[in-house]
Amino acid sequence: MNSVVPAPLLAGGEFLRAFRWLVQARVLDEKLAALYRAGKIPGGGVYLGKGQEALSVSVGVSLRQGDVYAPLIRDGAGRLAFGETVVDALRNCLGSQLGPMRGRDGNVHRGRPRDGYLPMISHLGAMIPVVNGMLMAKRFKGQSGMVGATCLGDGGTSTGAFHEGMNQAGVERLPLVMVVADNQYAYSTPTSRQFACRSLVDRAVGYGFTGHVVDGTRLEDCLGVLGEAVGLARAGKGPQLVVASFLRLCGHGEHDDASYIDPSLKQSALGRDCLELAQAHILEKGWASSQELVEWRSEAVMTVEEAVALVQKEPGPDPYAEQWCALQTTRLSEGGAS
Ligand SMILES: Cc1ncc(C[n+]2csc(CCOP(=O)(O)OP(=O)(O)O)c2C)c(N)n1
Ligand SMILES: [Mg+2]
Numbered sequence: 001m002n003s004v005v006p007a008p009l010l011a012g013g014e015f016l017r018a019f020r021w022l023v024q025a026r027v028l029d030e031k032l033a034a035l036y037r038a039g040k041i042p043g044g045g046v047y048l049g050k051g052q053e054a055l056s057v058s059v060g061v062s063l064r065q066g067d068v069y070a071p072l073i074r075d076g077a078g079r080l081a082f083g084e085t086v087v088d089a090l091r092n093c094l095g096s097q098l099g100p101m102r103g104r105d106g107n108v109h110r111g112r113p114r115d116g117y118l119p120m121i122s123h124l125g126a127m128i129p130v131v132n133g134m135l136m137a138k139r140f141k142g143q144s145g146m147v148g149a150t151c152l153g154d155g156g157t158s159t160g161a162f163h164e165g166m167n168q169a170g171v172e173r174l175p176l177v178m179v180v181a182d183n184q185y186a187y188s189t190p191t192s193r194q195f196a197c198r199s200l201v202d203r204a205v206g207y208g209f210t211g212h213v214v215d216g217t218r219l220e221d222c223l224g225v226l227g228e229a230v231g232l233a234r235a236g237k238g239p240q241l242v243v244a245s246f247l248r249l250c251g252h253g254e255h256d257d258a259s260y261i262d263p264s265l266k267q268s269a270l271g272r273d274c275l276e277l278a279q280a281h282i283l284e285k286g287w288a289s290s291q292e293l294v295e296w297r298s299e300a301v302m303t304v305e306e307a308v309a310l311v312q313k314e315p316g317p318d319p320y321a322e323q324w325c326a327l328q329t330t331r332l333s334e335g336g337a338s
Contacts (some may be wrong), residue, residue, distance in 0.1 A: 025077035043106005050248030054274035082089020128165025170208035216244030
C-alpha cells in the first residue's frame with residue numbers, strides 16, 4: 001500500500017538544522033569540484049550531489065546511533081548529517097593517511113562500519129544486501145528498534161542486486177528504508193529507457209514494501225516523508241520504499257558536462273534547486289533573515305577552507321611501512337590488530 005499520509009508540520013529548528021547540513025554539503029562539493037579541476041584529487045573522480053541534498057540530508061537526520069546507513073556517491077549531505085566530519089571527507093578525497101580509509105580510496109568508498117556507517121561498494125545496488133545482512137545480524141543478536149537505510153538511483157533499480165536485496169528485505173520483513181533518488185538520468189540514459197512502470201514506487205507492492213513518494217526538491221517534504229518512513233520501519237512495520245523525484249543538477253561526475261540533459265527538464269519543476277527553495281521557505285516562515293543565510297554560508301566556507309588547509313599538510317600512505325588493510329578500524333579486518 002502506498003502512503004498518502006501528509007508530511008507532518010515541521011518545527012523551524014528541525015528544518016534549520018537540516019538546512020545547515022545541506023549548505024555545508026553544497027559548499028564542500030563546490031570545493032571538491034575546484035580541487036578536482038586543479039588536479040588535487042589523487043584518487044580519481046568527484047561526484048556531486050547538487051540537486052539531491054534535500055533528500056540526502058533528510059535520510060541522515062532521520063537516523064540515529066545504532067542504525068545502519070549506506071550512502072552512495074551523491075550523499076554528501078546525508079553523510080554529514082549522520083556524523084561524518086568535513087575533515088574526514090576531505091582526508092579521504094585528498095588521500096590523507098589519517099582518513100577513514102587511511103588514504104587507500106580517494107573518493108566515495110569511505111565509512112566507519114563500527115559506527116554503522118558503511119563504505120560504499122558500488123553505486124548500483126550492491127549495498128542493499130549488505131544492509132540487509134547487518135540488520136539480520138542485529139536481529140540474531142536479539143537487538144531491536146534499529147533501522148537500516150540505503151540509497152539508489154533510478155538506474156540502479158534496473159539491476160539484479162536491487163531485485164535480490166528488495167526481495168530478501170520483503171521476505172524477512174527487515175527494518176530497511178530503501179531511498180530511491182529518481183534524478184531522471186543514469187549517466188546519460190533517461191528514465192524512459194530505464195523502466196516501464198508508471199512510477200518506481202509501484203514496485204513497492206511487488207516486494208511487500210510500504211511505498212512513499214516525495215518531491216525531492218522540497219526539504220520540508222523530504223524531512224516529513226523520511227521521518228515517517230524511518231518511524232514505520234523502527235516500529236516494526238516492515239520495509240519502506242521512498243521514491244523522490246528531481247533533476248540531477250550536475251554531470252554524472254565532474255568529468256561530465258551533462259550536455260545530454262533535456263533543456264525542458266531544467267525549466268520544469270523537477271529542475272528547481274532544493275537549496276534555493278529551502279532558503280525561500282526559511283524567509284517565508286521568518287525562521288531566519290537574509291543576513292543570517294549569508295553568514296551560515298560563510299561559516300560553511302570557513303569550515304571547509306580550514307579543513308583543506310589542515311588536511312593538505314598531512315602525509316599520504318607509505319606503501320613500504322603500512323599493512324594493506326584499507327579501514328582505519330583495523331579490528332574489522334581479518335587478523336587485524338586492535
Ligand atoms: C556494474 C557497473 N556498471 C556500470 C557502472 C558505472 N556507473 C556508475 S553509476 C552509473 C549510473 C547510475 O545511475 P543511477 O542509478 O540513476 O544513479 P545516479 O548516477 O543518477 O545518481 C553507472 C553506469 C558501475 N559502477 N558498475
Ligand atoms: Mg539517476
